[in-house]
Amino acid sequence: MNAIEVVKRYSDAWNRHDADAIVALFVEGGTYSNPIAGQGLTGEAIASFAKGVFTAYPDASFEIVSIGDTGGGLVAWQWLARGTNSGPLADGSPPTGRSVTLPGASFTQVESDKIRSEQAYHDRQTIDEQLRLY
16 A cells, blocks of 8 residues: 555545544554644544544544655645534533634655654634634
8 A cells, every 4th residue: 555545544534533543544653743732642642632623523524635645655735624613622612613624734654554643734723713712
């Protein structure tokens, strides 16, 4: 399986809201980082973050906008996340009922058929503005 196929399987796991499958795609000690989750999450912390996303946005979906293998198993991909905040946010705030469309990009290092690391980038202010949390 090539690196792009691994990332597509990973995106599919997010779309199925399958936190266990998401974690299973990481190598032992593999890391996930993003502006909201923080840096260097591993194992169960990745699953907990994913479950929090699915709780806050039960209809969350993730679209791959563009994707490419830059060499050495490093996949650069743009994505678009969408969802309606109909569940409590991670900080315990009540749902706003508002929809979010969040563009972002990730750099995912793949080893064989697993993910060594993902560094996701997006603008946190985009979420706050769309949910009117400011």
